[in-house]
Amino acid sequence: MLSYLLKRLAQLVVVAFIISVLVFLLVHLLPGDPTVSILGGNVTAANRQILLHELGLNTPLYHQYWIWLIHALHGNLGQSYLTHETVGHVIATGFPIDVELIIISQVVAFAVAIPVALITSRRPNRPLDNIATTGTFGLLALPPFLIAPILVAIFAVGLHWFPATGYVPFSQNPASNLHDMILPGLALTAGSIAVYYRLLRSDLIMTLQEDFITMARSKGLSNRRIMMRQAFRPSTFSLLAVAGVNIGALLAGTFIVEYLFAMDGLGYSIVQAVQQRDYLLVQGIALVVAIAYVVLQFIIDFLFTVVDPRVTRE
Amino acid sequence: MFLSRGAATGGIILVGAGASAGLAGCSSGSSGSSTSTGANKGGKAGVSTGTPKRGGKAVIGTTADIDGFFPPTNHWDNNGFLYANTIYDPLTAVAADGSIKPYLAETITPNSTYTTWTLKLRSGITFHDGSALTAAVVKANFDALKASALTGIALKQVTSVTITDPLTVVYNFADPFVSLPASLATQVGYVVGQAMLDAVSKSPTTPPHPVGTGPFIYDTWQPNDHFTATRNPHYWRSGYPYLDSITYRPIPDTTQREATLKTGGVDLILSADPVTVNHFTGQSPYQVVDSLSDITGEPDVAFILLNCASPPTNDLRVRQALAKATDQAQVIKLFGGGLSQPSNGLFPKGSKYYSNTGYPTFDPTGAKTLVSAYKQQHGTPTIELVTVPDSRDIKVTQVLQQMWEAVGFTISVKTIEQAELISNIVTGNFQAYTLEQYAVPDPDINYVWWSTTTVAPPGQISLNFSRNSDPQIETALLSGRRSPDPATRIKAYQTVNERLAQDLPYIWLGQTVWSAVGDARIQNFANPILPDGSPGQPFDNGIFFPTQIWMAG
Numbered sequence: 001m002l003s004y005l006l007k008r009l010a011q012l013v014v015v016a017f018i019i020s021v022l023v024f025l026l027v028h029l030l031p032g033d034p035t036v037s038i039l040g041g042n043v044t045a046a047n048r049q050i051l052l053h054e055l056g057l058n059t060p061l062y063h064q065y066w067i068w069l070i071h072a073l074h075g076n077l078g079q080s081y082l083t084h085e086t087v088g089h090v091i092a093t094g095f096p097i098d099v100e101l102i103i104i105s106q107v108v109a110f111a112v113a114i115p116v117a118l119i120t121s122r123r124p125n126r127p128l129d130n131i132a133t134t135g136t137f138g139l140l141a142l143p144p145f146l147i148a149p150i151l152v153a154i155f156a157v158g159l160h161w162f163p164a165t166g167y168v169p170f171s172q173n174p175a176s177n178l179h180d181m182i183l184p185g186l187a188l189t190a191g192s193i194a195v196y197y198r199l200l201r202s203d204l205i206m207t208l209q210e211d212f213i214t215m216a217r218s219k220g221l222s223n224r225r226i227m228m229r230q231a232f233r234p235s236t237f238s239l240l241a242v243a244g245v246n247i248g249a250l251l252a253g254t255f256i257v258e259y260l261f262a263m264d265g266l267g268y269s270i271v272q273a274v275q276q277r278d279y280l281l282v283q284g285i286a287l288v289v290a291i292a293y294v295v296l297q298f299i300i301d302f303l304f305t306v307v308d309p310r311v312t313r314e
Numbered sequence: 315m316f317l318s319r320g321a322a323t324g325g326i327i328l329v330g331a332g333a334s335a336g337l338a339g340c341s342s343g344s345s346g347s348s349t350s351t352g353a354n355k356g357g358k359a360g361v362s363t364g365t366p367k368r369g370g371k372a373v374i375g376t377t378a379d380i381d382g383f384f385p386p387t388n389h390w391d392n393n394g395f396l397y398a399n400t401i402y403d404p405l406t407a408v409a410a411d412g413s414i415k416p417y418l419a420e421t422i423t424p425n426s427t428y429t430t431w432t433l434k435l436r437s438g439i440t441f442h443d444g445s446a447l448t449a450a451v452v453k454a455n456f457d458a459l460k461a462s463a464l465t466g467i468a469l470k471q472v473t474s475v476t477i478t479d480p481l482t483v484v485y486n487f488a489d490p491f492v493s494l495p496a497s498l499a500t501q502v503g504y505v506v507g508q509a510m511l512d513a514v515s516k517s518p519t520t521p522p523h524p525v526g527t528g529p530f531i532y533d534t535w536q537p538n539d540h541f542t543a544t545r546n547p548h549y550w551r552s553g554y555p556y557l558d559s560i561t562y563r564p565i566p567d568t569t570q571r572e573a574t575l576k577t578g579g580v581d582l583i584l585s586a587d588p589v590t591v592n593h594f595t596g597q598s599p600y601q602v603v604d605s606l607s608d609i610t611g612e613p614d615v616a617f618i619l620l621n622c623a624s625p626p627t628n629d630l631r632v633r634q635a636l637a638k639a640t641d642q643a644q645v646i647k648l649f650g651g652g653l654s655q656p657s658n659g660l661f662p663k664g665s666k667y668y669s670n671t672g673y674p675t676f677d678p679t680g681a682k683t684l685v686s687a688y689k690q691q692h693g694t695p696t697i698e699l700v701t702v703p704d705s706r707d708i709k710v711t712q713v714l715q716q717m718w719e720a721v722g723f724t725i726s727v728k729t730i731e732q733a734e735l736i737s738n739i740v741t742g743n744f745q746a747y748t749l750e751q752y753a754v755p756d757p758d759i760n761y762v763w764w765s766t767t768t769v770a771p772p773g774q775i776s777l778n779f780s781r782n783s784d785p786q787i788e789t790a791l792l793s794g795r796r797s798p799d800p801a802t803r804i805k806a807y808q809t810v811n812e813r814l815a816q817d818l819p820y821i822w823l824g825q826t827v828w829s830a831v832g833d834a835r836i837q838n839f840a841n842p843i844l845p846d847g848s849p850g851q852p853f854d855n856g857i858f859f860p861t862q863i864w865m866a867g
Binding site: 030031032033036037038039040044045047048050051054079080082083084085090093149152153156157160163164165166167259260261262263264268269272274275276277 | 375381382387389463464466467518519520521536537538539563564565566567569570571573574576577578579730731732733734736737738740774775777
């Protein structure tokens with residue numbers, strides 16, 4: 001167990017390092033630099049040089065990266081060149097928003113996909129299954145930037161059930177927080193529902209054809225018990241794997257929803273930072289997202305062992 | 315998004331002028347009308363004649379957030395000026411008639427040659443931390459602004475600032491400088507407390523706690539989420555403000571911002587998208603104010619910036635052909651909500667600086683002739699038209715592409731981010747870019763963008779982005795800068811405008827339309843009263859004073 005944990009920890013460190021180098025290089029390859037964002041059209045040659053020196057951007061790239069790395073290892077990810085807000089504060093503010101969006105969207109996605117798959121997989125290609133399949137293809141075709149305005153038009157502007165924009169931290173007011181997060185969460189859900197339903201349905205159909213299911217039926221077990229106790233668990237492998245990738249993609253990948261609902265999540269922050277060439281912010285957020293992704297995969301791997309004890313860590 | 319101020323501080327703020335690489339613009343500057351053209355039938359939107367009610371909170375939905383509250387180093391767009399008007403006061407302000415009136419200043423008077431301006435402060439004004447507003451603090455502000463890479467250029471003409479008594483500051487110039495009062499109505503005129511200056515001096519990378527003299531006191535700022543300020547109980551303008559607090563919420567998407575107003579999430583929204591005017595005009599209970607009646611100073615205008623130093627746009631025939639091939643009215647109809655009128659230059663009809671500039675009218679046949687003439691010598695003119703990744707701007711460039719290709723050009727359309735776009739503009743690495751700029755209370759504030767002294771060849775940084783070096787423009791600019799005679803100044807800027815119409819470094823696309831839409835509760839947001847009792851500029855391209863706002867109901 002200890003060796004396994006150490007191995008995963010080493011993997012985390014390697015991934016984080018590689019990501020930090022890649023992001024550093026990529027963002028510095030972009031045309032322009034923060035001086036333009038800071039000075040705008042007032043950028044004269046002299047002003048630019050002064051500012052580059054003040055920001056430490058007139059030294060070789062390897063030196064800039066080294067300085068950043070040393071500070072990062074001491075827990076200091078720097079601050080925004082423009083607002084001087086610390087990267088740590090940006091992450092502390094934005095990460096909970098993204099996590100909450102992910103939790104809401106995935107809980108709803110699983111809550112819809114799993115029951116529907118359990119029902120329709122018993123009678124594939126029947127009317128209910130066809131309706132569900134068509135419906136999920138439709139959901140897959142609807143991107144968040146299309147779903148969000150529709151949800152707002154209906155449930156916010158039309159029915160006044162939810163706010164159109166805004167975010168209240170959970171710690172400040174849990175009820176308002178959940179109320180505000182429903183529409184943004186739902187905007188992210190559609191694609192996940194479709195993918196999870198399709199995967200689970202396919203795996204369940206295959207599992208239901210296995211000998212042990214036939215055995216269970218011959219024992220007189222009810223369909224419900226067979227589905228929930230026998231078939232469901234071994235059919236969730238693909239679902240878990242894809243969910244892990246999907247959730248990982250949602251980490252800082254919720255820019256569109258954050259932009260539309262005026263939420264200061266990591267997705268919006270990193271896109272703005274790239275546009276403004278706010279290098280430290282980009283590097284810091286990318287690093288945190290990479291670490292979160294590796295931790296997430298660790299959790300998924302652990303869940304595999306829970307779902308199927310035959311899967312060992314080796 | 316329209317680069318402009320709203321989205322990213324791509325501009326030259328200094329004087330409230332902001333260059334936006336998009337077509338939505340925002341710069342603080344001149345303008346301001348308290349009624350939108352045709353927007354309100356009867357009554358005046360944003361102007362309340364009722365008895366102000368004290369208390370309550372207003373929530374304003376803005377187009378974007380700012381990068382900070384420190385005038386010397388933070389790049390204020392329209393939202394920045396809105397925040398500034400909340401917690402700070404300027405030394406001067408623009409009146410409804412376009413004149414410049416003292417605000418924190420009691421008087422500001424020039425000597426006979428306009429090489430010295432004496433500014434006397436009002437007495438008894440204190441900052442939010444209790445410290446007094448003195449000439450020493452104003453000078454300290456000036457020193458910080460002058461030393462800044464961002465704002466120093468705006469104060470380049472000031473040779474020195476001296477203090478003659480605790481409330482009197484003297485600005486000295488080597489040459490006559492008529493527009494100092496107008497400059498002090500912009501970013502360089504907002505005064506922050508000494509404690510804030512000291513904090514920045516001690517730790518330049520730590521955001522300082524804003525300290526001003528304004529109607530509200532800084533409370534909280536969560537970037538990209540909200541900025542809240544609370545009532546200043548010791549505000550020097552007796553009776554003001556009425557609100558207990560005011561909160562600004564940046565909501566980048568226009569549709570979502572409008573939806574937030576409709577759902578009661580905010581009391582008032584700002585918009586640089588003309589469709590907002592059309593969406594809310596005539597819709598009860600909304601009050602719509604827009605910037606179209608702006609005839610003071612210079613308004614924000616959208617245009618295509620052409621590089622006069624690189625082929626093929628360095629050929630006047632090409633620029634003339636582009637101007638003649640552009641159906642401005644059609645562009646305004648398609649993307650401007652059909653609200654504004656085609657521009658023939660920097661100033662709209664009704665402005666004292668307006669004249670018949672001779673700017674080319676829509677003439678595709680004439681354009682084809684010019685393109686043919688160019689083709690015979692140099693082959694088909696090929697131009698790359700570039701904008702930012704904003705859906706409206708992209709559509710405009712696509713329409714322009716069609717118009718220009720119809721007369722014989724080969725046009726490619728490209729989108730790049732604002733940071734890269736501005737970098738290319740200042741270094742001359744472009745042919746045709748979308749831009750939005752020039753809103754200022756006095757045209758002299760735009761001197762650097764048109765002067766021959768700020769031209770540099772491609773590859774070097776040039777504040778005269780178009781690299782249009784016209785000695786007649788320079789002469790006219792200096793005349794406007796140095797002469798106090800109103801008629802001379804008007805003639806000077808008319809000359810600038812007419813020369814621009816001849817040189818054609820810009821293809822005009824119409825005046826930017828800013829709007830403020832309030833619900834039934836928010837009152838008096840477009841009716842500021844200046845300290846001398848005269849009406850202030852009601853609505854300046856997305857900027858207003860929150861001082862006189864009150865909430866009904």
